[in-house]
Amino acid sequence: MEIVRIDLLGTNAYVADGETLVDAGWTWSASSVREAVEDAGYALGDIDRVLVTHYDLDHVGGLASLEKAGLDAPVYAAEPDASFLAGEAKPPLRNAKGAFQRAVGVGIPTPETQVERVEEGDEVAGFEVYETPGHTPGHVSYLSDEAAFVGDAFRESGGTVGTMPSYMCYDTTEERRTAEQLGEVLNDRTAYVGHGEPVENAGEKVRAAFQG
Structure with missing residues (x-):
């Protein structure tokens, strides 16, 4: 699988085999995404699907x-993040991260395409959906035989992996539990994170970081 990492001022989007876009960056970074796709020898019109890991300004x-x-492709996301993205619901004010999402949501235009809902165990073009809540309630990862797009389920910094800052999470306890569970399923896959460098042999490294 050919994977192109698109570094967008501290957050990552990815293109897999010129057909799948994983996350979409900031509101103002669309031109950078387009240029990266074109530099890799593709066009936005070649993208057949967009896999969204979660609803946050820097990812959708x-x-x-x-x-x-020129992007004309269905968008896949899990609930409740999918409804936030589609403009059918708003993040909860009772949660600090949710209240922040609602405040900045005015800067996230609703996409015109239909938002397709996914859930645990679904398969989208060879990627298995794996629910990874905590950072947001509808956070999911997408796993293929060799790669895992894990969004903000964990991050990489300086060669190590760790959780996102607590103020950026809906539920830090659930985030930690999710990272521990990912350690059991990633095995020797490379994990493509929302923040940081790709993590090779991710299962071993995530288990070392979060278990025990």
């Missing part, structure tokens, strides 16, 4: 602008 903000630039 660019979708509407990318559509205007």
Whole structure:
């Protein structure tokens, strides 16, 4: 599988085999995503699907602008993040992260395409959906035989893996539990994180970081 990492000022989007876009970056980074796709020898029109790991400004903000630039593909996301993205519901005010999402949500245009709902065990073009809540309630990862797109289920920094800062999470206890569970399923896959460098042999490294 050919995977292109798109570094967007501290957050990552990815293109797999020129057909699958994983996350979409900031509202203002659509041109950078388009240029990266084109530099890899593809075009936005070649993208057949967008896999969204979760609803956050730096992961879905660019979708509407990318559509205007030529992206014409279904978007996949899990509930309740899918409804937040589709404009059918709002993040909860009772949760600090949710209240922040609601405040910045005015800067996330609703994409025109239909948001397709996914859940644990679904398969989208060879990627298995694995629920990884904690950072957001509808956070999911997408696993193929050799790669795992894990969004913000954990992050990489300086060669080590760790959780996202507590103020960025809905539930830090659930986030930790999710990371521990990922350690059992990632095995020798490379984990492509939302923040940081790809993590090779991710199962071993995540188990070392979060278990015991």
